[in-house]
Amino acid sequence: MTITIKEVAKAAGVAPSTVSRVIADHPSISEKTKQRVRAIMDELHYYPNYNARQLVNQRSKTVGIVLPEANDAFYQNPFFPTALRGINEAASRHQYSLLLSTGDDDISRLDHIKKMIYGKQVDGLIFLYATQNDPILSFVIDEQFPFVIIGNIDGIPMNSIDNDNIRVAKEATEYLWQQGYQRIAFIGGDEKQQFIQQRIKGVQQVLQVHHQPLSDADIYNGFPFLENEGYHIMKQIMKTNRYNGLVIGDQLVAQGVYHAILEYGLLNEYQLITFKPYEVYQNSDYIHYPYFNLHSQQLADRAMEILIEIISNKSDSKHERFVYELIAGDLVIP
Amino acid sequence: MTITIKEVAKAAGVAPSTVSRVIADHPSISEKTKQRVRAIMDELHYYPNYNARQLVNQRSKTVGIVLPEANDAFYQNPFFPTALRGINEAASRHQYSLLLSTGDDDISRLDHIKKMIYGKQVDGLIFLYATQNDPILSFVIDEQFPFVIIGNIDGIPMNSIDNDNIRVAKEATEYLWQQGYQRIAFIGGDEKQQFIQQRIKGVQQVLQVHHQPLSDADIYNGFPFLENEGYHIMKQIMKTNRYNGLVIGDQLVAQGVYHAILEYGLLNEYQLITFKPYEVYQNSDYIHYPYFNLHSQQLADRAMEILIEIISNKSDSKHERFVYELIAGDLVIP
DNA sequence: CTGAAAGCGCTTACAG
């Protein structure tokens, strides 16, 4: 049998409402009563029923994590678990629960999100991806439901957190340039991802300054962020002998590229630089190439913090106000 | 204002109980009424409140995912997102929700799990790790709360799903042996993980048969499952020149090992073989070394299926009965 | 400082 507030009340010789107030640490209850009730609660192993609490409170203290349509590139990218870790930490700090979205296709995913929201299961959402024309995103914007997106979408105001992708790409490009690698290509992947567009922009801006504009032919896109894609692209590139500096938009792709270079023994011909969600090999000589640490864990942690802030402040103003935070990246040099 | 069963009832000219029965597709309600009520539900965009439903039903149709204490080796290992994907798919198929456990240390993790269970937030749990003397595991065993563990723990009966680690390790070892690589070492990592012990056993069994037993000195353990650990171990090993075949217990470690070999140009000296959660590079020549595909996604999918089965059949028998499933691994050869 | 009562939005015997 499960212990409810009633049992505790009876055992403590008080009313259920008093027990409820003790749980909430309500100031109007005397210390003596509080202590007595708490002792009973411990003794009886009382735990509040969240369903009842959430029903009456009309809020759940839980956040939904919105995943994209299932695909290898997302699930294999270290960004995903790293972000989850950050969200998890922040959730734990604030005693929030985390509900995962499910569903393969757009229909079932949207359906699940609607159930979560209308069913009062979540107070807010965190999007772990940012793609244009996403039906779920459109839906929550319409509904004005609280959410934070990791990444950004041009032209639509929303709460978001992101890396300063233009900036890190600029710094990356400048680094190659300063090192003397001045025949530069950008290897991206999925060009529909905003961050790829932004990183391209960064590279372009720097090369513009150096009067050596990046042409469209120097931008490699149109493939998923996977190691073997980078590997094959690089095998093509090596044939041309056109570049010596490579800015690579994704770290898995970079790994494939690096493998190709290593296999062909051309480490001295190419310098590559990429972007990673965390610092991979501290204090180790196992480092192959420079990269920017994007601190994805902290990024996601902040996403959660921002969301909680938004949920808590809700309804206190008529005008719209959005949070847009940028997380800096650090250059890590072998 | 949110639409409840009452509003629907009023609009349809029926009682709330009738609406409830329509939602449940209760056979005693006439088709006419059902259709009328459903039309109204659509029109009004009615969505059931899950908190109310779960409160009265005393079950949540949600499963808790139990994560280990936060550490790099877990979050960086591709097993984690792969397993999550499998669980997610099965959850979606069965209309189950997924709640993530949170907390850094053992205390706060156990605390959260207790809240989940006693607070009636979850009907069952899936453990994404299997370590001896885990306080959460002990707790749920004591409570007889439904759970499935991915992996296994010797000597304690519980519902579990796992790869046949001894078998894949045997096959891996036999493969090396047949290829002529007969000076064999095992590179593990975290020897407290059951699957490492099992894989060691597999290697030992095969070498025993070939009258060339694996000595303790040929087993490398005592480090986390990370690339640079494999890299450094391998650099040590290469100095000794004692082996030509390497069975590597974890794929991240294997990657580090491979890098070391590649850097030193010793690809012809060593043959390695490892175990991966998914098939990495289908139809591609970007494959470095043979490995066993452990099908972690399907494994986790099955974990969820088994759990749902257990939850549904609960209380129908007095005697204890546990499910123990093994997923086969496939050798993938470059 | 504490209690009795109403209500959150559902479901499910019990009647009819």
Add this chain to the structure above:
DNA sequence: CTGAAAGCGCTTACAG
């Protein structure tokens, strides 16, 4: 085939 009523386990005005 359908409805009125009780109840799931909480919280929170309203009294006192």
